[in-house]
Amino acid sequence: MRGSVEQVYALVRRIPAGKVMSYGQVAAWCAPLTARQVGRILAGALEDDLPWWRVVGSDGRLRIHKRDPMLAQLQRAYLQQEGVIFTADGRVQMTPEQVADPATFEVEFS
DNA sequence: GTTATGACGGCAT
DNA sequence: TATGCCGCCATAA
Numbered sequence: 001m002r003g004s005v006e007q008v009y010a011l012v013r014r015i016p017a018g019k020v021m022s023y024g025q026v027a028a029w030c031a032p033l034t035a036r037q038v039g040r041i042l043a044g045a046l047e048d049d050l051p052w053w054r055v056v057g058s059d060g061r062l063r064i065h066k067r068d069p070m071l072a073q074l075q076r077a078y079l080q081q082e083g084v085i086f087t088a089d090g091r092v093q094m095t096p097e098q099v100a101d102p103a104t105f106e107v108e109f110s
Numbered sequence: 111g112t113t114a115t116g117a118c119g120g121c122a123t
Numbered sequence: 124t125a126t127g128c129c130g131c132c133a134t135a136a
Contacts, residue, residue, distance in 0.1 A: 023118050034131045035118035043117055057118070064117045071117085 008033065008041050011102060015054040017082040019100035020092055022058040029102045043067065053078040054100075060091035 001007050007030045015021050023035040030038070035058075042052045053075040057063045065072035080086065085093045092098065 024120090027118085036116075036131055037118090037133080039117040040133065041117095052117085055117080058120085062117085067117055075117095 002031070004030075005041050008038060009045070009048070009050060012042075012050055012052065012055060014102075014105045015051060015100045017051075017054075018084060019098055020054050020056050020079070020084060020094075021100050021102075022094075023055060023063075024058050025099075025102070026055060039063070046071075056092050058094075060087070060094045062092075 008026060011026055011029055012021075023038045027033045027035045027038045033041075038055070042050075042055060045052060056075075062072040062075050064075060076086070076090075079092065084098055087093050
């Protein structure tokens with residue numbers, strides 16, 4: 001399980017609406033995965049039942065923009081609809097209020 | 111085989 | 124604030 005794609009899915013699915021996590025955070029939790037790998041995994045999970053829009057760059061930027069600006073627009077729409085606050089320069093405000101912490105999810109492994 | 115490039119991130123300039 | 128570099132690693136050229 002550790003370091004598997006399934007673990008990333010399981011974790012991302014547990015991110016509460018209205019909160020976000022950075023690629024690095026997800027990777028750290030799913031060690032030994034790296035942030036880059038998480039990005040790759042999510043890239044192939046667009047069609048899966050997964051709240052991919054709740055994963056952003058560590059600086060709050062929507063890095064999917066590089067792959068498809070339209071998806072970034074969609075991601076922003078989803079997040080704002082969930083109540084996520086954006087800064088004036090179009091980034092997610094990375095305050096502890098909006099950044100989810102896996103340790104509080106009461107994670108269960110199987 | 112080697113290089114470049116990605117839904118990355120941290121540190122040094 | 125803004126680049127640049129390096130580590131990371133799968134993929135494409």
